[in-house]
Amino acid sequence: MTQPSMPVLESVTRPWPDLEAAHERATGAAAALLDGRAALLAALTRLATCAGARDELLRSLRTVAGAPWELARTGVPQLSRVSVVLPQDTALSSYVRHCLVPALYCDEVVVRPTPRIRETALEVHRIVSRGLDPALAARIRFTDAGQHDFAPVCAESDAVVFTGSAAAGGKLMTEIGDGPLFLLSGPAPNPLVVGPRAEPDAACRAVLRARLYNSGQHRLCPDVLFVHRLRLDALVERLRAELSVLTxxxxxxxxxxxxxLTYGEAVEGAARFLAEHADRVVAGGGADPERMQVEPSLLVFDEDPGFHPPALSGPLFCVVPYEDPEMLRCWARHPLELERGMYAAVLGEPRLTGRTLGTAVVLRDATPFDTEDGNLPCGGYGAHASGVRREGRMVGRPLLLSQEAALRNTVTTGPLR
Structure with a gap:
């Protein structure tokens, strides 16, 4: 009888989270969110609309409730330290997914919120931690270190979760070396396709819900709408009418x-984009940096697989017509889109077959807001949009920290990088 290899022995004997304790702590965390809901909504509306804040609270409750199931399903080992750079668009749901749930299986979670979200993130932590098991709350530690000073902390961590641009993520990876597991979540265009079989009223509702989530300030909002010519006039007219009566x-x-809008850079970026494409504006088109307002704007472009918008923030609707879905495949095969592929919402276009469009995961008759689940891997296969560092290079795939940490210590192969 052959002897088991050392990696297998190390894997089998490594410590695992106590699932019974995780269940009790998750139940207590859900109660803390509910008890502090009024204060949480007040804090979240510093950055989000009231509707967006309520939705974020409910999504966070679902993630907390699903945490014990997530830990049991992934088989995540107990980690010593995870370092987290929080995003700027979701204070509570990112805190729950990247800090609170990992604290169930990490001895220490060190959190560096971006300066734009810092005050709100700290307030969220104060509100939630008052109702947590003290041992669980003590595992989450905020730091005011700048990115340069935060790098040594990351270098001594089991894993790093970074939300931001690929350039900033790459710089941090270089500074901390190859030791920690590194997860990167960056911006993506998340195109929404309205095909010839889409019902115009239903398509209009889906477009409005997706693009106007938190006034268009969310990484899942679609930056480009590909509309089949059979549905172009109907959708444009419906959008024009709806945008004129928004509250x-x-x-x-x-x-x-x-x-x-929350950040001056968002207004300035929207104003530049509108100025550069003023000849494409069919409704709206105004921006007021002093009042931080961007008018809901509808732009219609030519059919062009070379249209690759920047990351947009605000109520901007960029419509690109198409006839042959091969144009969409050509657009998705562009190197830029292969890097930032996350989701592609496809409504009424049966000719787009397969699970992906380029590197974007195809969502049929649904938007990313309908499908993202804090206890499941999220994102697509673009390494700059959802990437994990493996063997010194970034690999794009849907990400979940507990699953990636478990894969790094798989029973069959032992520790991986």
Whole structure:
């Protein structure tokens, strides 16, 4: 009888999270979110619309409730330290997914929020931690270190979760070396395709819900709408009509669809894009940097597989017509789109077969907001949009920290990088 290899012995004997304790702590965390919901909504509406804040709270509750199932399914080992750079668009759901759930299986979670979200993220942590098991709350530690000073902390971590641009993520990876597991989540265009069989009213509702989530300030919002010519006129007219009657107000207003944008760079970027493409604007087109307002704007471009918009923030609807779905495949095969492929929402286009469009995961008759689940791998196969470092290079695939940490210590192969 052959002797088992050392990696297998190390894998079998490594410590595992206590699932019973994780269940109790997750239940307590859900109660903490519910008990602090009024204070959480007040904090979240510093950045999000009231509707967006409520949705974020409910999604966070679902993630906390699913955490014990996630740990049991992935078989994640107990980790010593995880370092997290939080994104700027979701204070609570990113805190829950990247900090609170990992604290169930990590001895220490060190958190560096980006400066734009820091005050809100700290307030969220204060509200939630008051109701947590003290041992669980003590595992989450915020730091005010700059990125340069944060690098040594990351270098001594089991894993690093970074949300931001690929350039900034690559710089941090270089600084910390090849030791830690590194997960990168970056911006993506998330195209939405309205095919010839899409029902115009339903397609219009899906487009509005997806693009106007938190006034268009979310990484899952579609930056480009590919519309079949058979549906082009109908969709454009419906969008033009709907955009003219949207409720504009303060973030705390329950019925406000559009509010002032949160960051000056977002308004300036939208203003530049509108100015560069002024001849394509068919509705809206205004931006007021002083009031942080961007008018809901509809732009219609020519059929062109070379249209690759930058990451857009705000209520901008960029429509590109098409007839042959091969044009969409050509667009998706561009090197830039292969790097940043995340999701492609496809409505009523049966000719787009397969699970992916380029490196973007195809969602049929659904948007990313309908499908993302905090306890499951999220994203696509573009390494700059959702990438994990393996053997010194970035590999694009849907990501979940607990699953990647478990794969790094797989029973059959032992520790991996």
């Amino acid at each position: 504009v107000g303060a973030r705390s207003w329950p019925d406000a669809v559009l509010t002032a």
